[in-house]
Amino acid sequence: xxxxxxxxxxxxxxxxxxxxxxxxxxxxxxxxxxxxxxxxxxxxxxxxxxxxxxxxxxxxxxxxxxxxxxxxxxxxxxxxxxxxxxxxxxxxxxxxxxxxxx
Amino acid sequence: xxxxxxxxxxxxxxxxxxxxxxxxxxxxxxxxxxxxxxxxxxxxxxxxxxxxxxxxxxxxxxxxxxxxxxxxxxxxxxxxxxxxxxxxxxxxxxxxxxxxxxxxxxxxxxxxxxxxxxxxxxxxxxxxxxxxxxxxxxxxxxxxxxxxxxxxxxxxxxxxxxxxxxxxxxxxxxxxxxxxxxxxxxxxxxxxxxxxxxxxxxxxxxxxxxxxxxxxxxxxxxxxxxxxxxxxxxxxxxxxxxxxxxxxxxxxxxxxxxxxxxxxxxxxxxxxxxxxxxxxxxxxxxxxxxxxxxxxxxxxxxxxxxxxxxxxxxxxxxxxxxxxxxxxxxxxxxxxxxxxxxxxxxxxxxxxx
Numbered sequence: 474x475x476x477x478x479x480x481x482x483x484x485x486x487x488x489x490x491x492x493x494x495x496x497x498x499x500x501x502x503x504x505x506x507x508x509x510x511x512x513x514x515x516x517x518x519x520x521x522x523x524x525x526x527x528x529x530x531x532x533x534x535x536x537x538x539x540x541x542x543x544x545x546x547x548x549x550x551x552x553x554x555x556x557x558x559x560x561x562x563x564x565x566x567x568x569x570x571x572x573x574x575x
Numbered sequence: 576x577x578x579x580x581x582x583x584x585x586x587x588x589x590x591x592x593x594x595x596x597x598x599x600x601x602x603x604x605x606x607x608x609x610x611x612x613x614x615x616x617x618x619x620x621x622x623x624x625x626x627x628x629x630x631x632x633x634x635x636x637x638x639x640x641x642x643x644x645x646x647x648x649x650x651x652x653x654x655x656x657x658x659x660x661x662x663x664x665x666x667x668x669x670x671x672x673x674x675x676x677x678x679x680x681x682x683x684x685x686x687x688x689x690x691x692x693x694x695x696x697x698x699x700x701x702x703x704x705x706x707x708x709x710x711x712x713x714x715x716x717x718x719x720x721x722x723x724x725x726x727x728x729x730x731x732x733x734x735x736x737x738x739x740x741x742x743x744x745x746x747x748x749x750x751x752x753x754x755x756x757x758x759x760x761x762x763x764x765x766x767x768x769x770x771x772x773x774x775x776x777x778x779x780x781x782x783x784x785x786x787x788x789x790x791x792x793x794x795x796x797x798x799x800x801x802x803x804x805x806x807x808x809x810x811x812x813x814x815x816x817x818x819x820x821x822x823x824x825x826x827x828x829x830x831x832x833x834x835x836x837x838x839x840x841x842x843x844x845x846x847x848x849x850x851x852x853x854x855x856x857x858x859x860x861x862x863x864x865x866x867x868x869x870x871x872x873x874x875x876x877x878x879x880x881x882x883x884x885x886x887x888x889x890x891x892x893x894x895x896x897x898x899x900x901x902x903x904x905x906x907x908x909x910x911x912x913x914x915x916x917x918x919x920x921x922x923x924x925x926x927x928x
Contacts, residue, residue, distance in 0.1 A: 488876055
C-alpha cells in the first residue's frame, strides 16, 4: 500500500479564512503575525499591499484615514494606520456572528 | 417547444461525476446533465450555454468550489447553485451560504440521503427564473396578498427585496398597515407592491397592530395594479410611486450624511456628487479602493464585498458597490460606526430601489 501512496495525487484542500492579526511596515514587510502559518504568505502580502495602497491614496485624495474596515460576507478586515505601515486584524464571520447583526 | 432543463455538475473526480450523473438521471424532470472536471471548464460551459442548476464540489485543485460559486453568484445571479462536499466543517457551510448558494449538502452516503438530495434538487429545478417570489413561484406579491385576504387570514408578511425589508399586516382579510425603510401606511404598501422579485415569509399575526390603512384590499390592489401598468406603459418598469428627487439628492438628505458621490462604472467611471466641491480625486480613490478589495475577495474567497468604512481625523466615509455604481458617502464625525454601517445599508437599498 505504501508503494501505491507514492503515486497518489495530493488531495486538494480548501483554503480556510484567516484569523488573527499582523503588522506590516511602510514597505509591506510583515513584522509580527499571529495568522496561522497554513494561510499562504502570498495572500498576506496581497492584503497588506492593498491596505497600504488605500491608506496612501486616501491621503493623496485629501482624505487622510487612520482606520479602514473591509466587510465581506465571510470576513471582516480591520486595518489601522501605523506610521506608514499598518496593523491588520482578520476575523472570519458567520451568518450568526454578532458582527453580522443588521 | 419544450426544452429540457440543464444541470451542470462540477467535480474533479471522474468517478464521482459518473456516479452523480447516473443518480441525477433519476430526477422526475429528466434534466440534461452536463459535467465539468474543473472550475475553469465549468466557467467556460456557463459562458456558452444556459443552465438551470449548478452542482459544485468544494474541494477541487486550482479553482476550488467556493471560488467557482463566488464567481457564479456574481455573474449568473439567477442560476440555482448547490455546494456538494464531503468536508464536515461548519465554516465552509457558513461561507457557502454567505455566498448565496441555494443548498449546501454533504455528499449523501445512504439511500435515504440520496432520495432527500434528489427531492431537494427537483424542487430547485422546479423554481422559475422569471419574476416571482421565492417560495411561491410564478406568483406576484399581488397574488399572495389576494390569497391571504380572500381566505380571511391574519398574518404579517415580511417581504425582502435585496436588503430592503417591507412588512404588510393583514388582519382578518384586510390590509391594516404596511411599513418599509422610509415609508409607512399606504405609501409603503404601494412601494412594496412595486417590487418585482424577492422573498417573503408569512409570520405570526400581530392583532394589536394599530390600523393605518382603511381602504379595502381590492381598492389597494387596484391602485397598485394601475400604477404598475402606467409605469410599464411609460417604459420605466420601475418603482411606481412618484420619485421626483434624484437618488443622489435623496441620499444627501438622509440623516448624518455630509456628502455623497456616485461613479458609474458602465459610463467610464463618470462621477456625480452632492455636497462635494471637487469630487474627481475622491471618485478616483473610491473606484480604486472598491476594485482592490473586490479583487482581494476573489483571492481569499471571503464572499461578496459588502462595504468599506474609513475613518480619519476629518471624516468618516463608507464605500459600497450597487449595480454599476461605486458609492462613497461621507458621514458626520459624531456618528458611531455601527450607526454608519446600518445607514450605509439604507443608502445602498435606496439606490437599488
